Amino acid sequence: MVAKTTDQERLFAYLQPNLALREADLWEFVKLWQPQQRQKGEWLSQPDKEEQYFYFVLEGVQRLLFTSEAGRDFTLGFSYAGEVSGLFHSFLLRQTTEVGLQCLTPSRFLAIHRDAWLTAQQRWPELDRWALSFVTRILMGRTQREIELLKHTAQERYERFQARSGHLFLQVPHKIIAAYLGMSAETLSRLRAQSTER
Amino acid sequence: MVAKTTDQERLFAYLQPNLALREADLWEFVKLWQPQQRQKGEWLSQPDKEEQYFYFVLEGVQRLLFTSEAGRDFTLGFSYAGEVSGLFHSFLLRQTTEVGLQCLTPSRFLAIHRDAWLTAQQRWPELDRWALSFVTRILMGRTQREIELLKHTAQERYERFQARSGHLFLQVPHKIIAAYLGMSAETLSRLRAQSTER
DNA sequence: AGCTTTTCTTGATCTAGCTCAAGATTTGCT
DNA sequence: AGCAAATCTTGAGCTAGATCAAGAAAAGCT
Numbered sequence: 001m002v003a004k005t006t007d008q009e010r011l012f013a014y015l016q017p018n019l020a021l022r023e024a025d026l027w028e029f030v031k032l033w034q035p036q037q038r039q040k041g042e043w044l045s046q047p048d049k050e051e052q053y054f055y056f057v058l059e060g061v062q063r064l065l066f067t068s069e070a071g072r073d074f075t076l077g078f079s080y081a082g083e084v085s086g087l088f089h090s091f092l093l094r095q096t097t098e099v100g101l102q103c104l105t106p107s108r109f110l111a112i113h114r115d116a117w118l119t120a121q122q123r124w125p126e127l128d129r130w131a132l133s134f135v136t137r138i139l140m141g142r143t144q145r146e147i148e149l150l151k152h153t154a155q156e157r158y159e160r161f162q163a164r165s166g167h168l169f170l171q172v173p174h175k176i177i178a179a180y181l182g183m184s185a186e187t188l189s190r191l192r193a194q195s196t197e198r
Numbered sequence: 199m200v201a202k203t204t205d206q207e208r209l210f211a212y213l214q215p216n217l218a219l220r221e222a223d224l225w226e227f228v229k230l231w232q233p234q235q236r237q238k239g240e241w242l243s244q245p246d247k248e249e250q251y252f253y254f255v256l257e258g259v260q261r262l263l264f265t266s267e268a269g270r271d272f273t274l275g276f277s278y279a280g281e282v283s284g285l286f287h288s289f290l291l292r293q294t295t296e297v298g299l300q301c302l303t304p305s306r307f308l309a310i311h312r313d314a315w316l317t318a319q320q321r322w323p324e325l326d327r328w329a330l331s332f333v334t335r336i337l338m339g340r341t342q343r344e345i346e347l348l349k350h351t352a353q354e355r356y357e358r359f360q361a362r363s364g365h366l367f368l369q370v371p372h373k374i375i376a377a378y379l380g381m382s383a384e385t386l387s388r389l390r391a392q393s394t395e396r
Numbered sequence: 397a398g399c400t401t402t403t404c405t406t407g408a409t410c411t412a413g414c415t416c417a418a419g420a421t422t423t424g425c426t
Numbered sequence: 427a428g429c430a431a432a433t434c435t436t437g438a439g440c441t442a443g444a445t446c447a448a449g450a451a452a453a454g455c456t
Binding site: 147 | 264266272274286287290291293295296297319323324326327329330331333334335336337338340341342344345348349380
Binding site: 371372373383384387388390391 | 402403404405406
């Protein structure tokens with residue numbers, strides 16, 4: 001008989017290396033996270049609304065996005081299974097922004113509500129250290145992306161993305177990837193054609 | 199006789215609202231920060247080197263930058279007097295990146311060394327909460343900038359920057375501002391000419 | 397003060413990538 | 427399965443902003 005990993009066990013395993021809590025406490029913390037799910041296309045977190053949860057992604061792909069008045073939309077980043085997701089600035093600082101999180105594929109999460117988080121934060125000061133480390137990691141990732149966008153041509157950006165995250169082409173509409181890569185959908189399409197014909 | 203605010207008092211006043219320490223502890227923490235200074239053009243933090251300090255800026259303007267192989271350089275952001283500065287990802291996670299910090303004007307700082315920080319972090323867990331809040335704030339600011347860059351034309355970016363941070367035109371070379379605004383120095387010059395002639 | 401270096405401006409040209417458009421393909425829905 | 431909606435591809439033309447170049451102005455240095 002094969003032992004199947006439960007959702008909570010996955011969260012536990014994700015947290016353990018970075019969160020300095022005794023095992024029993026860590027389990028108690030994990031129990032504060034509740035299952036949620038979303039269908040393809042649904043919001044995980046709406047723009048200009050206060051984020052109520054931290055999410056741990058069990059399944060699916062999400063994107064961080066914003067929309068311009070003219071109706072163009074822009075993708076700032078993706079989140080995947082096995083990572084924490086959410087609008088951190090909004091959750092932690094209660095400041096809303098125009099960015100939102102949208103599910104690109106059917107998605108399942110474990111989510112901790114802000115109230116539970118605040119209580120836990122009082123009880124286990126170690127949580128702050130953990131949150132600090134992952135917000136810092138996100139900051140670093142975003143800096144990398146910004147560099148990527150400024151330093152490379154459209155073609156280079158496409159090639160590097162293909163190498164690093166090529167699987168996404170099968171999962172999400174190309175126009176969303178184009179928005180992430182800072183180019184129009186047509187340009188992306190042409191770059192793809194060009195790279196296979198050679 | 200006028201009481202003059204000392205450098206340490208300025209740091210104290212900056213920290214107090216966000217750092218939940220008793221006054222005596224806060225003073226002890228402040229005493230861990232040592233004066234440093236740099237001349238115009240000098241590095242505050244070099245790229246690809248582990249950051250050893252958090253800085254509190256007493257005086258001067260600095261910029262966060264990186265350089266492409268081709269020798270073009272890009273400005274990701276500025277820091278000013280009255281704020282904390284430094285390469286946080288590198289200081290906190292010990293991961294180096296290609297971004298560095300350069301002083302654009304003669305600058306003075308109070309700086310806390312990583313060793314002192316780590317000791318203080320053990321002694322006062324409240325420091326993690328404080329660091330979390332400001333790294334989150336920085337993340338939010340960077341997100342805003344990214345949106346700004348994607349959503350607006352060169353002219354709009356110039357006008358908005360002029361309104362928000364116009365004073366910088368008197369303090370730092372325009373080509374650096376151009377790099378920050380994601381345009382060439384020539385384009386910036388032309389936009390400026392155009393906006394005064396009207 | 398005078399010389400050097402850097403920065404800024406302005407003109408002329410070029411091009412990467414955008415926009416618009418229309419057909420082909422895929423996906424989703426009942 | 428069959429229809430509707432969304433997505434992807436390809437072509438043609440355009441334009442915002444880059445690049446190259448060279449003179450003017452300002453800043454820095456001894």
